[in-house]
Amino acid sequence: MRHGYASFLLAHCLRRLNGERTLAAVYHLLSGKKSAQTLQDCKWFQLAPFFGTWKDVTMDRLEEAALVLVRKQRAAPVHDRTYILTEKGRHWLDEQAAWFPRYVNGWRYHEIEPLFWQRLSLIGQTLSNLSHGQRFIPICRDERTLLWVKQYLLDKRSRQTLARALYDELTRLLAAVSEEAATVFVLRLTSARRIGWTAEQIAAWLQKDVLYVQFQFRNVLHYMMAEAEAGRAPVMAELMAGLAPVQLTQSAQKTYEWLQKGKTIDEIAALRRLKKSTIEDHVVELAANVPDFSIAPFVAAERAAAIQAAARALGTRKLKRIREALGGIASYFEIRLVLAKEVGRWMN
C-alpha cells in the first residue's frame, strides 16, 4: 500500500461517528485539540485511541481522503462535510483489519510519546556507541532529555548489563508485534553504524504509505508504554519515569499555576498578554483533565446544575442548543466548563 492510509483512518472514524459529526471533528480529534467538544467526542464515539495521533493532519488531507472514499463508493456524503460509511465501505474496512494499529492509545500517550521516544533512541544510540567504542553526536537536542539520559546512565552500575537488559526487552517486545512493525521500529533507531531513518525513508524502502509507517511506529511505542505500565517491561518503565500520561498543555499548566496563586482569569490574561478566551480554554482543559479541579469559582452551583440538567434532557452536546434551552443566561464558557468537568469524570 503506497497510498490510502489516510482513507483507512478516516473510514474508521466515520464508522464510529456515524454521520453525527463533520470532518472538522475528525480533524480536531486526530490533531489532538483539547476542547471540551473534542474531548467529549472522544469518549462518546469511542475514538479516544486516535486522539492526537496525527498532529500535523490538515483539513485538505482529510477532504482528499474523503473524496477517495466517495469515489470508491466506500462513503457517501450526508450533509456538508459530513459522511457515512456505505455497506461496501464497512466491508472494505473489515477486510483491512491488519492495518489497524491495535495498541495505539493516543488519549493516554500522545503527550509523552515524543519524550519517551527521545529517551529510548538516545539511550540506544549511546549504548551502541559505547559498545563500538566510538564518539558520537547525540540524535536528540532537547536539553531535558540530554540531562535525563546522562543522569540515568550515571545511575547505572554497569552499562553492559543495561545494554543486555534493553536488548532483551526490546527483542521480546518487538517479537509481540508484526514483523513489519518491528522492522519499522528498528530502522527508526540510531546505532553506531547507522543514523536512524525517517518515516519517509522507511516508507520509500518498504514501498508503503508514510502515514502507515508512522502509525506502525506509534503502535509499537504505545505498546511498549502500555507494557511498561502493566509491569511487564521494567526497562521501558524506567524510561517512563516522571512522564505522566495525559498531561496538560504547557500553556494551560502556566495558567493553572497562576490560578493556584489566586489570580483571576482577567488578571492572568493581562499578565500573560494572552486573550481572555485563551485563558478560558485553559480553564476548560483543566476542568477536563485535573480530577480535583473545582469549577465553582467560574460557574455558580445552581447554574452548573441547570446546564447539566439541560444537557441531559436534550441529550445533546451542542453548546448552542443548551444555551437556547436555558434562555441564554449561561455563557458558552460556563457551558463548556460544566460539560468538560463531566467528561473529566468519565475519563479519569
Next chain:
Amino acid sequence: MDELTKTLHERFGHASFRPGQRDVIEDVLSGRDVLAMLPTGSGKSLCYQLPAYFLPGSVLIVSPLVSLMEDQVEQLRRRGEKRVVAFHSLLDAEEKWHALTSLPDFRFIYASPEMLQSETFLAALRRVRVSLFVVDEAHCISQWGYDFRPDFLKLGAVRHALGSPPCLALTATATPEVQEDIIRTLGMERARRHIYSVDRPNIALAVERCLSVEDKAARLAECAKRLRGPGIVYFSSRQWAEEMARRLAQNGAGRVAYYHAGMDGEQRLLVQQQFLYDELDIVCCTSAFGMGVDKGNVRFVLHFHMPAQLEAYVQEIGRAGRDGAPSLAVLFYADGDRAIAQAVAEAELPDSAALREWCRRLPEDAVRGGWRAAVDAGGFTDIQKRLLAYFLEWGQTAAPEQLTAAAKERLYERMAAAIEARRRWKRKKLREMEEWVHAFSCRRAAIVRAFGEELSDKPDACCDNCGLETDRFMTDGRRPEAAPVRPWREELWHMFFGGRRHDEAAK
C-alpha cells in the same frame, strides 16, 4: 611551542592555525575590538573559543540561530568542555532560571538576541565578568546584510549595559557597507579589521543556462547523477526540494533526502546526521540547511533557483570543499527565475494596503506597550512581523503619545517609505546577482569585486567563463547503494553488541 599553539593542540586537537586565526586571536587577547571576516569553513569559532582559555571570566556569544548554537555547544562538550551553557527561547524556563544563578561558573555563555531582551537575563549577566562579547554571523546586524535580523540591532545597547567588554564580530560575508554597519551598531572603537578574501580557490564556479524549468530539472538530474558527491542542491521552495529529491533518487543519483524548515526537529536532525556520516549522497534543501553543518568533504553545491543576493550565494556555495579539495558550484538558470527570486525576497515586505489598514486600526494607546500585541494580531507572517516591529520602532520616535487619525497616517507613510526603500535595495541586490549570472567575464573576479576586493590569483579550475571543464568533477562509478538492511533481530543485535565478538557478547 608557544602557549597559543600548545592550547590549540591540547584543547582542540589541531597542530597549527589556519590562515587568519592567529592574528585575530592575538588582537582579541590584547583587548582590542575586532571585526573578523573569514571565509566559511576557516574555523571562525576558534577565534573566540581559544581566547576563552586565556581570558578571565566568561565569554558571551550571541548567535542568530538555535541550531547553530546547539552545534557549537555540542562541539565544545565533545571536546570535554563542561562549562558551557546556551540560552534560547526553546529551553525549558525552569532549567534556564536554575542555570542563571550559577551563570558566572560558565566559561562559554551562548545566548540568542531575544534572550538578551529579557531584563532578568541581563541582570544575571551583569553579575558575570564578561571578558569578551562575541557576535557570530554579525552581518545579521545590518539591514543591508542578506540575512537581516532586527533584534540584532539592540546588541550595541546590550554591550553597553554590560560595561562595554571587548567585542569580537565574526562573519563570513560582509560587504564594506555591512562592515561599517556592524562597527557602528556595536559601538566598536578603533576596531581592528581582519578581512580575508571571500574567494575560495578550490571551488570552481559555473552557470548553466537552461531553456525552461523542465530543461533545468532534467539537467540537474543528469548532473546530480554524474557528479562526485556528496553534494547539496538548493531550492527556493520546500515543494521543489521535496519533489526534486524524489526525482533524483528515482533517476539513480544515489541516496537522496530533502531538508527544509517545515519538517519536525527529529527528521531534520536525522537527515543532517545522515549527511554528516556519509549515509546520504545528496541533500535537496532550502536555505534552512547548512548553517552549522560542519562537513568537510562536500564536493558540490548546486542551485536550482537563483538566490536573491550574491552574498547569500557566496555563503551557500561556501559549504563546499571545506577540506580544501577541488569542489564545484553550479547555478542553473532559466528565464523566469528572476521573478521567483524577487517574489521570495519581497515576501518579507508587507503589502502596502494591508499596512495602511493595520495602521488605521491601531488602538490610540498603542504607543505605550501595545505594539507587540498589535503586530501579532495583524495577520502578517513571522518574517513580516519582525520587520514591522523594526520599522515601527523606527517610525515611533516621532509619533505622539496619542495616536490620532493624522498621526496614524504619518506613521503609515513613514513605514511605507522605509519599506519602499528596502524594496528598492532588494531589487538592486537582485540585479547584481542577475548580472553575475549573465556575465561573460570571470565569475570569481566578479564575486571578489562585490566585496570590495581585487582578485590576485586565479586557480586553474576557475569558472565557466574562464574555460572550466566540469567533466573533471564527474565520476563514472555508480554511487554505492544504501547499505543492505538486515532482518530486525540481527540489526538490533549489531546495534548493541556489534562492536564485540559474538561469544563475548553472549555472556
